[in-house]
Amino acid sequence: MSAGESLYHRLGGKEQISNVVDEFYERVLADDTVAHFFEDVDMAAQRAHQTQFLSAVAGGPVEYDGEDMREAHEGMGIEPQHFAAIATHLEAALREFDVPDGDIEAIMSEVAALEDDVLCR
Secondary structure, three states, rough: OOOOOHHHHOOOOHHHHHHHHHHHHHHHHHHOHHHHHOOOOOOOHHHHHHHHHHHOOOOOOOOOOOOHHHHHHHHOOOHHHHHHHHHHHHHHHHHHOOOOOOHHHHHHHHHOOOOHHOOOO
């Protein structure tokens, strides 16, 4: 891998990011503290959106065209402990695919920056 290689490419591109997203949602849906947020969600569309989002965050050749984070989470009643649980599952999914610590930190930093919008505060 070259030093100038984007995080997107280091993660393995869209296919590998999609695999991470699948692992992430397996963990989320198995967690009773957060699974209820996804009861009426089209999970195929949700996985596609999350893959697109993570690809964009990682600097891939992808433009995220999903809803604004605040609008997407408005009225869901997401609390800080829910956000933390979701973040924990994302980090675990990244570790499952042996993503290096520095790259995990970069992604988790981007996710942490969205907390206020996701919590609608």
